[in-house]
Amino acid sequence: MKTQMRNLSLLLLLLLGCSHLSSVVSWKKDEFRNCNQTPFCKRARNRKPGTCAFVAHNVTLLDGELTAKLLPKENHENPDQDHDQGQSKPLILSLLVYQDGILRLKIDEDPKLDPPKKRFEVPDVILPEFPQKKLWLQKLSKEDDSSVVYLSDGYEAVLRHEPLEVYVREKGGKRRVISLNSHGLFDFEQLKVKKEGEEWEERFRGHTDMRPYGSQSISFDVSFYDADFVYGIPEHASSLALKPTRGPGVEESEPYRLFNLDVFEYIHDSPFGLYGSIPFMISHGKSHGTSGFFWLNSAEMQIDVLGSGWDAESGISLPSSQNRIDTFWMSEAGIVDTFFFVGPGPKDVVSQYTSVTGRPAMPQLFATAYHQCRWNYRDEEDVENVDSKFDEHDIPYDVLWLDIEHTDGKRYFTWDRVLFPHPEEMQRKLAAKGRHMVTIVDPHIKRDESYFLHKEASQKGYYVKDAAGNDFDGWCWPGSSSYLDMVNPEIRSWWAEKFSVENYVGSTPSLLRGLDPQSKRCKAFTLSGFHLFLVAFLYSSVCVDTSSRLIYVVPQLVEVTMPRDALHQGGVEHREVHNAYGYYFHMATSDGLVKRGDGKDRPFVLSRAFFAGSQRYGAVWTGDNTADWDQLRVSVPMILTLGLTGISFSGADVGGFFGNPEPELLVRWYQIGAYYPFFRAHAHHDTKRREPWLFGERNTELIRDAIHMRYMLLPYFYTLFREANTSGVPVARPLWMEFPSDEATFSNDEAFMVGNSLLVQGIYTERVKHTSVYLPGKESWYDLKAGAVYKGGVTHKLEVSEECVPAFQKAGTIIPRKDRFRRSSTQMVNDPYTLVIALNSSQKAEGELYVDDGKSFSFEQGAYIHRRFVFSDGKLTSLNVASNAPGRAQFSSECLIERIILLGHSAGPKTALVEPENKNVEIEMGPLLLKSKRGSGFITIRKPNVPVAGDWTIKIL
């Protein structure tokens, strides 16, 4: 019977995997477990403000931290009484303070009171060096019924004892920043030992969760002050500014859910959780700026944004002079380990958050260029054909991807030797053009005794176990599959070894020879086997017996994931770690690629699942989207939200994964995708082929132009990736990150900034003739293609061209470009630069350029060039901003700046003087874009040929 069911499910899996279901929207909502069907969420939401049962006692400073006991109200008169089973026991609270205005609040069960087990604290997310930033608290001031400690020069942290509350306020003032439990909703369900006859199991659509420790959820309210909007907590296909989920006027009252899931054909406007989770929220307002709150907890979480007036009947009054947004956080398990970030600017908050969870990794240069993917490029001939067509059509690309069909029966790390008999040779051919290949490695491991990976993993006991202690057996592409227990560092390191050149047969070694087209000298190109990596679709055993993909059409079935009572090593229940499982996979795979390259090559690993900290390990994409206009539109807030929560290297499948985009949609998607931090086209295997040259000459030309735009801007993008790597500030930013006091930007998620200089407005409707674009700030903006100037602080109604989406350079900025088109970014390495200077009303501008070897870690030792270009008083100066520390590694480049375009400069000058050489160069009118048909009306300093790495000035005469 079981086998029959499996065969049936496999058939359905294939059928459904291959077909595009159109009428998904109507039933999608019923398919996933909503709050009412999730007991901990339902219980928490039913609680009334003011019912918090705890009071702070024994407040003291210990080891530089504030500690307190949280006593249940019923026994705080007598703290030393015995605590019977079932009764609330005292909890331990600690407040820790770190540099840069970061407050950490932890609450857990008291280990001295013998809880049935230690609750799960998510390991390896907080940077190992972060604890050294702890400030040793010296002084505890008492104030009414509160204890106050120093947080930073401008702020202090307050613990109110009864009613219990923790908040951050401005020093000496009354202005609050963030508070927890101001509405008295804090609750902490403690682990219990089951007594005879008690029924703790929870059933959901045929699946039973044993819940061996009973209910263990935690919930509390968090208030953000002076807030106009809150943002963050990915992943949802939803707006950038989070909408109220409860309160007056909210019709569909579902909280934002954080639960990593493979959601088939997700809809474009929903609070249901997708593939990844980051419990980090940012608030922003016009009067006092930005603050942030992070809960390090990897269990299922549900978060309500409470609409104003939700607490009208609570009788609780908070400072009314400050605008406030209240939120309610509920998690199924874990502990309270929360961080408060004081900002005060949006960039400060992102930087504070990434000082805890890590800055985004610096990608290799090639990874920031264009990627071509499809499920699947069929065989070697197909690969060769696609590759050569890019050249034939003069379209650059850097990476060709192979999806699951390249393997031998979905046994990852192997090849289908019929379709791909010569994988090394195939990769070498790409490498000769400076291109790379990425292959997929999925997390499910085929339970096949002859498969080396399974054999070893099962012998070593490396799989996650089911509640009965057997290897958890799920159902996915390869059939019966098991999952490695990646929470364990030993298993991660074993997995990492599998990526070595010796172990991953058919992947290419890390150094190949290629011809540098410019110098005609033989140069080394690095080509490692870079690996696409997908997680989050963990098929549960219940699905195995009933169906797997069938889940998507029969709503009664359980969600497609591992059961919550599955067991990881050390007695950790899957419910406690669920949202971080993919994170550990990402980490181990990325470590594997570092090891493979002997610690010399930066890894490239793309994951669909993510958690707080994933930014340290690679890129993330928004999963299986659909080829429709709404999904194009929602891709922008999804990417911006990821950036706000640390993950700056992200993108959406260009073209839409499911379905067949009309040519117009495809073109628009390329035009906006060219500005995504991660730029990749991808498609489901049942869709029609859609490589850029398949839609007629005009569309090929439009797509080529979009891709060319990205290649031209690669120096700018790479500089931004470095900025993200050093500060956490994302590559793609909401407008309010650059214009924090401009209210008109706060809920704009149709336009976004790439760095501080470029504004991009998407076109999300077909056959549209006009669009409105709001250009913030006092300075003007220059159209990126036509160079036309537009006033700032105004909404412009613009004619829409089929040639591009509207994009503008802000006056006062300088953008570095490379304008020669080649086959790949690798081949552009020695090309000269163009600087585009957009002058502001004071005839000034500034910009930066960061360059390194594009692949190794030597930039970490200082081997890079970092220049600041300043235009002022009719003179352009190049300044070194790299550190001059003695012993710093060196990186040199002979690249020159071959052209400088001045926007907003009055016409007339004929020459410029280059110093220190003391040579005159010509100024003439030239085009803004080399291939442009729009004429040559832009002041251009021709061939200044100054070294990109040197100090120089160019004075307009």
Ligand code: NOJ
């Ligand atoms: C799901 C992934 O999200 C998608 O990108 C991939 O093509 C298919 N699985 C097949 O591997």
